[in-house]
Amino acid sequence: MEFAKAEPTVGVIIPAYNCDRYIAQAIESVLQQEGCTYEIIVIDDGSTDSTEQVLKPYRDRLRYVKQKNQGVAAARNHGIAIAQANLIAFLDADDYFLPGKLASQAEILIKRPDLGIVHSGWQRVDIEGNKLLDVCPWKQIPELDLESWLRWKPVLPSAMMFRREWLQYVGGFDPRFPPAEDTNLVLKLALKGCKTAWLRQITVCYRQHGESAMHKGLPQARSLMAVTNDFFSQPNLPPEVKLMEQSVRYGTLVWIAWYLHYTGHPLETTQYLQQAWSYRSNSGIETIVTWIESFAEFSRNWGVQFNVSSLTSSREWQELVQWIIQTTSKIGSQTS
Incomplete structure (x- = not known):
């Protein structure tokens, strides 16, 4: 042509x-x-x-x-x-x-x-x-x-x-x-x-x-969070949009954590999951199960294999689990 x-x-x-x-x-x-x-x-x-x-x-x-x-x-x-x-x-x-x-x-x-x-x-x-x-x-x-x-x-x-x-x-x-x-x-x-x-x-x-x-790992993760922060910092957002902020931030953080796991950043993976947990802290340890399920789904959507043992056997993951257990126990003792 x-x-x-x-x-x-x-x-x-x-x-x-x-x-x-x-x-x-x-x-x-x-x-x-x-x-x-x-x-x-x-x-x-x-x-x-x-x-x-x-x-x-x-x-x-x-x-x-x-x-x-x-x-x-x-x-x-x-x-x-x-x-x-x-x-x-x-x-x-x-x-x-x-x-x-x-x-x-x-x-x-x-x-x-x-x-x-x-x-x-x-x-x-x-x-x-x-x-x-x-x-x-x-x-x-x-x-x-x-x-x-x-x-x-x-x-x-x-x-x-x-x-x-x-x-x-x-x-x-x-x-x-x-x-x-x-x-x-x-x-x-x-x-x-x-x-x-x-x-x-x-x-x-x-x-x-x-x-x-x-494939730009950390720059992509940081940029996506910056975009999310910029969006929700806008004045005069409609009330129905503001109501979505907590769940949108949670979902974005979990996806970023998977993406960082996929691109080989185990420490940053758990750091972003810690941030995500702050939006679901009342749900306790079962949140970890939903993260693993989310990682499996994201991997399927991306067309890559997800090896759950490579995630859960890492030192960073085990430290994350211990942190959640300890933090959940503290929250429980403070509210009892």
């Missing part, structure tokens, strides 16, 4: 930083899209590898902008600012679209002017593009309202399409929260009343490798 000369329906914004190994596949996956007009905008966020050279054969079919390194939030915001299209799709340079992605999501947004976002499923693939797992979040989260975003946070920009005026209305991505600036964006949008619908199909391949955001 030749690069569209007509006014584009969709702006595909690709932030790139040292992704010369993958970006050609990302570009090709856009060029193979049919059924709608589009523009491709690559924001090179100060790459020091051969990204610019890899893109030379495509320069007549995309807009290439190089800026000094400022992070993915600034790169995406730059793309939003210069896009001509009314609909925006983001594509990380190490991901790639599946056929029909743009046309299917654009069709929904064109037919539904009340919507600001169309979300979809994704396929997790390894560094070579081999399938790991199909992720279909609508099976667990059929409706995407503010409560669902807060509790489950099923955010993947490459699987989404946005109406540009909504992105501009909330000021785009906030660079204070890398690498969870995408979660912050969606929470801002939902709080302002932006509606989301599912396209119940897999539209993008999400590549897993050592440099991808979901």
